[in-house]
Amino acid sequence: MVNGALLVAGTTSDAGKSVVTAGICRWLARRGVRVAPFKAQNMSLNSYVTAQGAEIGRAQAMQAQAAGIEPAADMNPILLKPGSDRRSQVVLMGTPVADVDAMEYGAxxxxxxxxxxEALGRLRKQYDVVVCEGAGSPAEINLRPGDIANMGLARAAGLPVIVVGDIDRGGVFAAFYGTVALLDADDQAHISGFVVNKFRGARELLEPGLDMIEQLTGREVYGVLPWLDGLWLDVEDSLALDGRRVPTRAPHGRQTLRVAVVRLPRISNFTDLDALAAEPGVVVRFVTDPVEFDDADLVVLPGSRATVRDLAWLRQSGLAGAIAEREGPLLGICGGFQMLGREIVDAVESGEGRVEGLGRLPVRVEFGQDKRLARPEGTAYGQPVRAYEIHHGRASVEGGEPFLDGCRVGNVWGTTWHGALENDGFRRAFLADVAERAGRDFVPAPGTDFARLREERLDALGDLVERHLDTDALLRLIQHGPPHVPTLPR
Incomplete structure (x- = not known):
C-alpha cells in the first residue's frame, strides 16, 4: 500500500470526523501500515505544541498518537484560532502569521x-497512507470557491471521500443526500460513500433506510458505528462540551469531588480538564452561572483565546464577583491565570491597553507580539510535570508561593502550563490537597493512568472501525481512489 489517502468529511461539525479519522489511523497502524493524519485547515481553540515547537490542532495530535507517531506541523498546516466573531489568528505551519477578518483571510x-x-505531499512521500479530515461540511456551498479543507482538497489531491453523519441528531439520510446533491458533478465524483455515526437502537430498524440511501445516491454505506460513551478525548469543538464529563467509576474515598469549570465564550484548551474528568469520583461540569459555584469543591478558570474580552464577560455575567469572593480552591490555567492577576496590559490581542484583573494573585501580565510555544518541564508537590505553553501574555509574578511557572496564594493556584493535570502523580497530589482544603472525604485513586486510558480509548476507536465498517471497501478506496459513482441533480 503506497501513497494511499482518504478524506473523512462530515454532514456537520461534531458529526464525528475526528474520532473516525483517529479510529482509521489506529486500525491501519495495528495492521502494520505506516499511517499519518492530516487536516489542511482546522478552526479550533484546542491546540497542542509539537516537539519541534509548532502549534497544531489538539485533535491532530491525538490522531497522530492513534497512528503511533509524533505529531508534526505538516499534519495541520493551517490552524485558525477565532478571537471574536469576525477575526481569527492564522497559524501557518505551526507559527502565527496574521490576525485577519474574513475579507483579509481571502487574500x-x-x-x-x-x-x-505541499504539506500533504510531504506526508504522502513519508507514509504509506494519509487519512485526511475535512472541516465542517463539504456542503457549505457559500465557502466552496475558496475551500482547501474539503472538496477543494479532494479535487486537488484526487482523494476519495467518505461522509460521516451523526444519526443521534436526526435527519441523517436527508443530510447524506443533501450533501451530495448540493455539490457540482466534479465534486460529487469524489464522494464515495457514507458512515452512520452514534447509532443507538435496533440495527434492523435502520436497514431499510440504509438500502434506500444507497439506491437514491448510488453510493455505499460503509457501516454503522454504535454510540459509545467516553470517546470525548481531545475534541476540537466546544459543541462537544454539552452533556459530557460525568464520572465513569465510583470514588476511591467516600465522597466525590465536584469541579466547576467556567465556560468562557472563547474558551481554549478545555482538554486540560479531560484528565480530571477521567479520575474516579471527580465530577466535572462547565458552568456559566455563579450559583453553580455554591457546591463546587474546585473552580477552574480555563484558557481563553481572548483574555481581556472574556474577563469583561466575567464581569457582565456576575461570575467575576463570585470568583473574587470565593474562599474555596480556585485554579487558573493560562488565560484564566492571567485574569486572576492584578493587572493586564494588552496592546496586542484586544488593544485595550491596561485592564484591571480579578486581583486574586500577585501577578502582572503584559501581552507581546511573539507567541510563546514551548514544552516545559518542572516539579510541583514533589512530582514531575511535563506540559506545554501557548500564550502571548507574559506573567510577572510578584509574590506568593511558586507553582509550576506561576504562583499560589492560599487556596488560589495559577499557571500558564497546559496539560499539567495529565501527569498522574501531580494530579493526585493536587486533588488530595484540594479535597483537604474543601473538607471533602475524597481520595484520588492510586491506579489512574491517564496515558493508558487515552491509549485504551484510541484502541476502542480502532475496534469500532474494525468491527463495524467495511474495512475491505475502505482499503480499496485508499488504494484505488474514488469509484465510479452517479451524479445527482442539483
Missing amino acids: LKDLLRTTAL
Missing part, C-alpha cells in the same frame, strides 16, 4: 492552498 487563500498541498 491569503493562494498561499494557504499551496502550503496545505
Whole structure:
C-alpha cells in the first residue's frame, strides 16, 4: 500500500470526523501500515505544541498518537484560532502569521492552498497512507470557491471521500443526500460513500433506510458505528462540551469531588480538564452561572483565546464577583491565570491597553507580539510535570508561593502550563490537597493512568472501525481512489 489517502468529511461539525479519522489511523497502524493524519485547515481553540515547537490542532495530535507517531506541523498546516466573531489568528505551519477578518483571510487563500498541498505531499512521500479530515461540511456551498479543507482538497489531491453523519441528531439520510446533491458533478465524483455515526437502537430498524440511501445516491454505506460513551478525548469543538464529563467509576474515598469549570465564550484548551474528568469520583461540569459555584469543591478558570474580552464577560455575567469572593480552591490555567492577576496590559490581542484583573494573585501580565510555544518541564508537590505553553501574555509574578511557572496564594493556584493535570502523580497530589482544603472525604485513586486510558480509548476507536465498517471497501478506496459513482441533480 503506497501513497494511499482518504478524506473523512462530515454532514456537520461534531458529526464525528475526528474520532473516525483517529479510529482509521489506529486500525491501519495495528495492521502494520505506516499511517499519518492530516487536516489542511482546522478552526479550533484546542491546540497542542509539537516537539519541534509548532502549534497544531489538539485533535491532530491525538490522531497522530492513534497512528503511533509524533505529531508534526505538516499534519495541520493551517490552524485558525477565532478571537471574536469576525477575526481569527492564522497559524501557518505551526507559527502565527496574521490576525485577519474574513475579507483579509481571502487574500491569503493562494498561499494557504499551496502550503496545505505541499504539506500533504510531504506526508504522502513519508507514509504509506494519509487519512485526511475535512472541516465542517463539504456542503457549505457559500465557502466552496475558496475551500482547501474539503472538496477543494479532494479535487486537488484526487482523494476519495467518505461522509460521516451523526444519526443521534436526526435527519441523517436527508443530510447524506443533501450533501451530495448540493455539490457540482466534479465534486460529487469524489464522494464515495457514507458512515452512520452514534447509532443507538435496533440495527434492523435502520436497514431499510440504509438500502434506500444507497439506491437514491448510488453510493455505499460503509457501516454503522454504535454510540459509545467516553470517546470525548481531545475534541476540537466546544459543541462537544454539552452533556459530557460525568464520572465513569465510583470514588476511591467516600465522597466525590465536584469541579466547576467556567465556560468562557472563547474558551481554549478545555482538554486540560479531560484528565480530571477521567479520575474516579471527580465530577466535572462547565458552568456559566455563579450559583453553580455554591457546591463546587474546585473552580477552574480555563484558557481563553481572548483574555481581556472574556474577563469583561466575567464581569457582565456576575461570575467575576463570585470568583473574587470565593474562599474555596480556585485554579487558573493560562488565560484564566492571567485574569486572576492584578493587572493586564494588552496592546496586542484586544488593544485595550491596561485592564484591571480579578486581583486574586500577585501577578502582572503584559501581552507581546511573539507567541510563546514551548514544552516545559518542572516539579510541583514533589512530582514531575511535563506540559506545554501557548500564550502571548507574559506573567510577572510578584509574590506568593511558586507553582509550576506561576504562583499560589492560599487556596488560589495559577499557571500558564497546559496539560499539567495529565501527569498522574501531580494530579493526585493536587486533588488530595484540594479535597483537604474543601473538607471533602475524597481520595484520588492510586491506579489512574491517564496515558493508558487515552491509549485504551484510541484502541476502542480502532475496534469500532474494525468491527463495524467495511474495512475491505475502505482499503480499496485508499488504494484505488474514488469509484465510479452517479451524479445527482442539483
